[in-house]
Amino acid sequence: MKIIDLRCAVIGKHPIVRIVTDEGLYGLGEVEFTKPYLKPWVLHFREALIGEDPTDVERCMLKIRQRGSFKPYGAAVSAIEHALWDIAGKAAGVPVYKLLGGKVRDKVRVYNGSIRKKRIGDKPEDYAADVKWMMERPENFFMVKQGISFHSNMKTSVPDFHYGVRQPPTYHGAMDQGQISERGMAHMIECVIAMKEVLGDKVSLALDCGPGWFLPDAIRFAQAVEKHNLMWLEDMLTGDYVPWVNPQAYRELTMSTSTPIHTGEQIYLRHNFKELIETQAVRIIGPDPADIGGIAELKWVAEHAYMHSIMMAPHGTANGLLGLGALINVCATLPANYIAFEYPSASDPWWEDIVVGLPTRIVKDSMIDLLEAPGLGVDIDAAGAKKYLGEEDAGFFD
Secondary structure, eight states: OOOEEEEEEEEEEEEEEEEEETTTTEEEEOTTTTOOGGGHHHHHHHHEEEEEETTTTHHHHHHHHHOTTTTTTTTHHHHHHHHHHHHHHHHTSHHHHHHOOOOOOOOEEEEBBBBOOOOOOOSSHHHHHHHHHTTTTOOOOOOEEEOGGGSTTHHHHHHHHHHOOOOOOSTTTHHHHHBBBOOOHHHHHHHHHHHHHHHHTEEOOOOOOOSSHHHHHHHHHHTTTTTGSOOOOEEESSSTTOOOOHHHHHHHHHHHHHEEEEEEETSSSSGGGGGHTTTTSSSEOOOOTTTTSSSSHHHHHHHHHHHHHHHEEOOOOTOOOHHHHHHHHHHHOTTTBBBBEEEEOOOTTTTHEEEEEEOSEEEEEBEEEEEOOOOOOEEOOOOHHHHSSOGTTTTTOO
């Protein structure tokens, strides 16, 4: 079997990768809906892969892996890797999790960080109302995640929240950063108290915090919320689109508090998790299979973290429904340090009409059944999707 084409089309907001073979099999991968500009970067790899056997996934990846980087550019490599595994599973007639060593669980646990309504404000009562809506959803999620501080609008809506430089809100990925004021710190703690009064011990709470904090503020806040038993504080110092890791500062933060510290969504490749893990710099890591370099890369990191007693909670909020298939397959194979992955929602409601292979009710009691179809278990209905293609992508499904 040989690759005869590598295609990429932006469907809705998501760049979708389609690898075509000379035997009629094809594989699909999906890039986050925040990255439509990556289409030409995906196509940049076409020449390197034409003629390769797609079932030799690692051999193909060795040709392109070094051309990726921290979020967002690792997403192009990651989506290609997903498509290669999709073909490999179809060629073998098995779901991809069988090719990754087989399942260790029959269902995978997920948490809610993306299914939400627009919060009407940033006051404690607004946060309380938001988590109430999230906890009452029919999926019965065991945990919800809320954005605070630099990962929310409170950085601008709360007067004098911090003393740093404010970036234009229209540019996704720009980082606000600065010392947090006493007023800002008190406001965040009031929001945590309001949310915990609603959730109690029935539904767990994690906070997506940044990046943008400086270490003294991070220590002060983590210690202040210890009594509330949060699942974790995410991406306080680095994270999201920050193209570096700061293990030394993270380790000092982790050692200062009993509140679990979490990071990792923007990190590309296992090599860049090595120091975080081996120095016990965080309690939980959260690589994204659509950014780290693919599902095999994520599995390697999970196994290394397991050996160092560090927990695993993969990121995935904007990965879409094809990305959901990748998350389900790899998380079925992860060791006992796996907690849950962040359930990805579709960027537009019509995605649910064109993606096939998923049950009508995907999440039940915060769990998802494994997908048993060959490959990643999900596909796109070409006839239904064609109306969402631009003219330049008219032949994407041919």
